[in-house]
Amino acid sequence: MTVISANRRRALAVLLGATVLATGIGAGGARAADEVVVGVVQPLSGPNAQFGIGSLRGTELAADMINAAGGIKSLGGAKIKLVVADVPTPNTAAATTQRLISQNGVSAVVGAFVSSTTLAASEVTERAGIPLVTFAFADQITGRGYKYAFQVSPKGTVFGAAQFDYAMAIAKAAGEKIDKVAILYEDTAYGTAQAQGLRDAAKKAGVQVVMDEAYPLGITDVAPLVNKLKASGAQMAFPVSYLNDGLLIIRSLRQQQIDMPVIGGAAGYIIPDFKKGLGDYAEGVISVAAAGGDLIPDLAAKYKEKYGTFITHEALIHAAALDAVAKAMEKAKSSDPEKVRDALATLDDCTGLAQGVPGGCVKFDATGLNTSAFPIMVQWRGDELVTVYPEKAAKSKPMWHGKPIP
Amino acid sequence: MRKHLSPGLVLLLLFFVAAAALPFFVDPRGHLLRVAAMALLFAAMAQSWNIVGGLANQVSLGHAAFFGLGAYTSTLLFLRFGISPWIGMFAGAALAAFAAALLSFPTFRLKGHYFALATLAFAEVLRVIANSWASVTGGPVGLSIPFLGTKPELFAFRAVSSYYWIILALLVIVCLAFRLLARGAIGYRLRAVRENENAAEVAGVDTFRVKLTASIISAAFTALCGTVFAQFTFFFDPDSIFALSGISVRMAMIAIVGGLGTLGGPIIGALFLIPLEEVANAYLSSAAAGLSQFVFGAILVAAILIQPRGLMAYWPKSKAGRLARKDAKPVTPATPATEGGR
Helix, strand or coil: CHHHHHHHHHHHHHHHHHHHHHCCCCCCCCCCCCEEEEEEEECCCCCCHHHHHHHHHHHHHHHHHHHHCCCEHHHCCEEEEEEEEECCCHHHHHHHHHHHHHHHCCCEEEECCCHHHHHHHHHHHHHHCCCEEECCCCHHHHCCCCCCEEECCCCHHHHHHHHHHHHHHHHHHCCCCCCEEEEEEECCHHHHHHHHHHHHHHHHHCCEEEEEEEECCCCCCCHHHHHHHHHHCCCEEEEECCHHHHHHHHHHHHHCCCCCCEEECCHHHHCHHHHHHHHHHHCCCEEEECCCHHHCHHHHHHHHHHHCCCCCHHHHHHHHHHHHHHHHHHHHCCCCHHHHHHHHHCCEECCHHHHHCCCCCEEECCCCEECCCCCEEEEEECCEEEEEECCCCCCCCCEECCEECC | CHHHHCHHHHHHHHHHHHHHHHHHCCCCCCHHHHHHHHHHHHHHHHHHHHHHHCCCCCCCCCCHHHHHHHHHHHHHHHHHHCCCHHHHHHHHHHHHHHHHHHHHHHHCCCCHHHHHHHHHHHHHHHHHHHHHCHHHHCHHHCEECCCCCCEHHHCECCCHHHHHHHHHHHHHHHHHHHHHHHHCHHHHHHHHHHHCHHHHHHCCCCHHHHHHHHHHHHHHHHHHHHHHHHHHHCEECHHHHCCHHHHHHHHHHHHHHHCCCCCCHHHHHHHHHHHHHHHHHHHHCCCCCCHHHHHHHHHHHHHHHHCCCCHHHHCCCCHHHHHHHHHHCCCCCCCCCHHHHC
16 A cells, blocks of 8 residues: 555646656757747637638748848858747746746847737836837837837837827828818727727817717627618728638628728738638728838749748748847847847848838837838729828838729 | 555646655756746646636636736835745735635626636736736736846845756645645535536535635735746746736636546546647757647647547546546436546
């Protein structure tokens, strides 16, 4: 009896010890002197997976391009090595980011696409003194006075305002006077932030918001929403949604023969699956975006060749984000996180992959926000997205109710 | 007195001593300690759940409600009024206890799946409230714990080890409470409720009151865990703190995989599952999307299939262990299978 229980105890101790120790394996692993390690946290599984995967592709393509062009020259041509971690929910962001920092010794972290996950990760990078370069929209990311958080694209409220102002400008150019609009948004951090921007912009422009409605992420029946939209008398609709809800809304609208202009709020409206899911209904849908492939045709072509679809804005911005990290290392002549952070803070770069960002440059202000970036409007033409507004970035004139604006 | 020092209990005490010493042997700011702290925190959560889920067999799938109440109460009191989370955590516990009492009136008349569904809905309701009542809760953007450096009086530390010891202390307290409850008169009543509620009622047990007491204590401890979680991970939002799979189900799962209704079950369950999940994530998440969760899920299914009574069945001298060993023998007509087949 005692022998058995002693054996059992030993077996148990070994089992527990092994599981605990296993997490430590890889700690302090030797790093080749000719490479610099950058952490990538993205939602590669779960509801935001397709955006995370797009973001990762952009980052990987950028790393390949930088490495093929000779790596970090001031560090003897050191190659960039990406350490990728899947962060499907904010709950795991802190632990995962900590792992990248203490086990992989990353010089910087790129990513997280989803605002809440990025906010969670930024709390760890800030405490650890590791620069975090992100595409996430939430205003809070660079609104908290943090030193190590850098936002490559404009904030969520700026996107909301641009979605409204740009659409009004396009409608005006088309000769249509808009005085009633509808706002529909999913009740996530991104949806509410952007809806706030839309609301404020509408108020400022003196336009009546006849419908202002939040709906839960993962909504399956949009008929009440669409009926309400139809009855509201709105001349233009601003939905802010990820993919499935966006598809449902547009399909229901078009099936009911409502040809009201729809101005999407980025995310689900500007990925290849939108066209796949909607077919011809996608044609002419306009959306705000953080970047467009036609701004940097060279990168867009490489992306299409490698992955078979057009480059999405999350891929473009993450490519620029990694590029910024690489240039900061180049400038700092170091991969020390503190020095990389200082170099990022003073970076003023308008070359290479930074051109994918509207405005063409990456230059951060004191809060860590890229001051030269601005949102753009893209429109579905066949299988591609075309940048149509503002004029300084546009590659084509916008179409309104299926007709080109004179 | 001898009865109280069973080998299992000695082993548990040794475990606590070893756990307390761990930060001296690993990097105090490192990842390993963070995973260990998270495992201990989930052990404390599962133990809190175990008070009502294991002892009384009232399987709740909505304990995230109390967890989130704890996190929101302490964090909002701190952000809005500057009240230290040390005080806020008890305010959160009181609020969660109140919520548990309130929830008990309609739900304790429900049995089995209906009770589980009602609790699940309660957490979902709180998630929606936290999401839409933005002026109070901060809305879907979530709440960040401000970065203050090391301020012990405000529950802020630079080193992971400080959080680790606080979490370990919390786990010890919850385990102590569990043991006192299980060994006390209420424990016998709860077990009577678990075996057959009607029979317990006939035997003179005030079943409603017993269940109410257990769920209030369980909710209060869960809320304390919520505050500690918020302080430790620095950020939470309605979706993550009131999560069904991330919090509610995980609490139940850890207790079930470890050994339902046993003192050591939640600890073993958490020490098995949390590091396993972390290892799966660390080594597989860059390989293929979703592979890590798949492997984790497969191991979980295997664990439950191989030992439905939970890992505690392998623990020396435990009730579950004895029963499992008895089960392993060929069943003769003399050994009724009621306990196992229930």
